Structures are given as structure tokens and as C-alpha cells.
Amino acid sequence: MIGRLNHIAIAVPDLAAAAQQYRTILGAEVGAPQDEPDHGVTVVFIQLPNTKIELLYPLGDDSPIRGFLDKNPSGGIHHMCFEVDDILAARDRLLSEGARVLGSGDPKTGAHGKPVLFLHPKDFNGCLIELEEI
């Protein structure tokens, strides 16, 4: 069911410093910051040869990553995103196996304009998993 690893998302306490670090110290291809007001984050994409890293920084008062950074002030890996062909079929399979989908269970439009769902970390070894229909 799951396909490619679309990205790893890292919540960071200082977006400019983290972007600069990946660019100059780690020598990666780092994009410009993009505000995603609908998702409460500012994002910097880092393109690796086979996948992406997304650096996430809170945007606005109601950012979904604020709590994570409060608990992890140095930052940390926030989630990983797997691609699926059919997000509704993936959801139904997960639910039938007893896994929990966060929120209403209806896909939302993710930061890339594609339908996404998040799975409950307690059901998946403490890891927040995003599924994105590609």
C-alpha cells in the first residue's frame, strides 16, 4: 500500500539558521521559505536525490507544531510522509485494521495541494505518519 517516502518533516526552532546549516554545512539543495497560512507553518524544502526534507516553523498563533516545539525546544523529527495511490482506500484499510486516523477521517488538502491524512502516533511506534495521495 505505502509507496515512496515523500518527505521527512523536521520542526525547527530557528528556520533561517536551520536552512543555512543544511545549505552550507551539509551542502544540500535548500529552497526559499514558503508561508503556508492554511497549515500554520512556514516551510523550507530541502531536495535530496531520492526524497525531500521539510523544515517546519510555526506560523500564526494556532500552529499545529507549536506544542511539539514547546515539548522539544531544540526541534526534532515531526513526521514522515508516505505516498499512496488512493487515499480513501488506504483510510478504509487502516480503519478496518483498527488503526486510528486523526481528525474527522476525511482527507484534507496538504501543503502540496494533494489529499492527505495523518495516522495516530500511538498506533505506529510513536511516529506521526502522513499519507499523501500522489
Next chain:
Amino acid sequence: MIGRLNHIAIAVPDLAAAAQQYRTILGAEVGAPQDEPDHGVTVVFIQLPNTKIELLYPLGDDSPIRGFLDKNPSGGIHHMCFEVDDILAARDRLLSEGARVLGSGDPKTGAHGKPVLFLHPKDFNGCLIELEEI
């Protein structure tokens, strides 16, 4: 400098359950458990189309992931591994930029038989980064 994401490593509290979950619920290609006594872990590799997941479970009394699981009893993402062409050049660049390499600074032989180094999480947004020479 950094190339492909070689793998994401996830520490899990129940290796058989986690492997079964990735195989049946998430429909991924999951290998057999492999003991790595030199590294204090039992590993299950999950092959995705573009990268790998490594499920890690403690092996022996002195496992380097025991403390992580004590702090994160549900499990969690333990580290991510980037490929580099020349690990000594990578290390020297990192040290010259003020980043800290864990241990002696000399590469060790990793679970795949290649030279590896780990970077200090406090220098990289709370993320443990492994570099592997490919």
C-alpha cells in the same frame, strides 16, 4: 555534500508487532529480523521504492537504543541516515564548521558494513544524523 536518504531508523518496543504492522496494515515489503550483535540491535528492513526504513530493537544489555526506548516507551524515530561520497572529507567539513561528531570522530563500520559517523543532535535541530559512506 549529503546525498540520498539511505534510511530512517525507528526504535520500536515490539519488533514482531511492528514488522507485522508494516507488512499487513501498511502493505510494505518487510524483511526478516537480523541480529546485529556488534551494534546492539536487531533490525528489520522495510524496502520502500526510494529508501528504506529500519526498525530497531535492543539486543543485549548494552544496546545504544535502550535509553531511547526508556524515554520513549511507545518508540519513535531514532535517526536518519544520509549518504556521503567521502566520510573523512564530510567529517572534516563538519568539524571545521563547528558541528560535533559523536564518539572518537573516527568512522565505525555500520550495520551495512560501510563506514559511518553520527552527528550530535543538539547541533542539528534535535535530530540524530548518521552519515554513511556509499
